[in-house]
Amino acid sequence: MKNLYKYILFSLTVFFVSCEETVNIDTIASGPKLVIDGVLTNNSELNFIKLSYTRGFYSLDPNPAITDAVVTVTDDANNEVVYVHNPGNDPSKEGYYLPQTPYAGSIWTTYHLKVTVDGMDYTATETMLPVTKIDSLVNTIDLDEMEDPEEEGRFYEILFYAREPQDRVDHYLFKFYRNGRTLRDFEGDIYFSEDEFLGEAISGIPTAGYYKPGEFAKVEMYSISREAFIFYNDLSNLLNNDGGMFTPPPANPRTNLSNGAFGYFQVSAVDVMEIEVKEIN
Numbered sequence: 001m002k003n004l005y006k007y008i009l010f011s012l013t014v015f016f017v018s019c020e021e022t023v024n025i026d027t028i029a030s031g032p033k034l035v036i037d038g039v040l041t042n043n044s045e046l047n048f049i050k051l052s053y054t055r056g057f058y059s060l061d062p063n064p065a066i067t068d069a070v071v072t073v074t075d076d077a078n079n080e081v082v083y084v085h086n087p088g089n090d091p092s093k094e095g096y097y098l099p100q101t102p103y104a105g106s107i108w109t110t111y112h113l114k115v116t117v118d119g120m121d122y123t124a125t126e127t128m129l130p131v132t133k134i135d136s137l138v139n140t141i142d143l144d145e146m147e148d149p150e151e152e153g154r155f156y157e158i159l160f161y162a163r164e165p166q167d168r169v170d171h172y173l174f175k176f177y178r179n180g181r182t183l184r185d186f187e188g189d190i191y192f193s194e195d196e197f198l199g200e201a202i203s204g205i206p207t208a209g210y211y212k213p214g215e216f217a218k219v220e221m222y223s224i225s226r227e228a229f230i231f232y233n234d235l236s237n238l239l240n241n242d243g244g245m246f247t248p249p250p251a252n253p254r255t256n257l258s259n260g261a262f263g264y265f266q267v268s269a270v271d272v273m274e275i276e277v278k279e280i281n
Contacts, residue, residue, distance in 0.1 A: 065095030124265035176208035
């Protein structure tokens with residue numbers, strides 16, 4: 001719970017949401033639905049389209065992966081990129097489609113996704129917006145954590161610094177890593193915010209988790225559209241719905257995907273910074 005308090009300080013609009021949890025409201029009448037988890041960035045190593053079907057409400061099995069879809073992305077100059085399923089035959093990447101030829105997206109360019117599954121076309125369109133540059137990451141000792149660490153030896157935290165442009169409205173998504181592994185307080189959680197609550201300077205805000213000296217901390221900061229922000233907000237509200245009499249009835253998150261598909265096609269510029277955690281005497 002110490003980390004949860006730390007993230008509340010990050011932003012009043014940070015929400016905890018699960019990327020992997022499938023939301024299927026109609027547990028009786030609805031058959032399997034297509035789930036599209038798509039990310040296109042200005043970093044060629046971070047582009048993928050993940051396809052699956054929703055699982056049964058009481059099923060504990062993973063979402064069934066889709067391996068025979070036709071997937072393309074076209075920009076507003078009509079340049080088309082074909083995505084192929086799991087080109088490295090990695091068992092952990094079933095359902096993942098990667099560009100046949102790696103490429104990086106461009107800021108202010110609009111991208112059109114088309115996914116064909118079982119003769120049905122699903123589409124989405126989004127424009128890549130600029131992202132704020134990360135100024136620096138600084139490691140420091142969390143004295144409270146040092147007194148009572150959740151993991152032995154891990155009581156260093158990473159402070160995040162950036163300048164937020166005030167001449168436009170921005171929305172962001174953040175991902176945190178320790179030694180290359182995604183770092184979250186709760187499995188599957190991600191963090192997002194709008195700039196109204198960040199102010200002009202993001203100054204010394206703690207990021208996720210704790211570290212030992214010699215470990216590597218990485219932060220990815222993504223621009224997201226207003227529509228993507230609404231999608232994550234809807235999903236957060238759904239996952240945190242307590243069923244109380246004053247709680248709105250659950251509804252599927254709004255999405256940019258057509259034909260009833262779940263998920264979102266996210267187009268983002270991304271800035272990445274990584275540091276090695278240094279011992280402080």
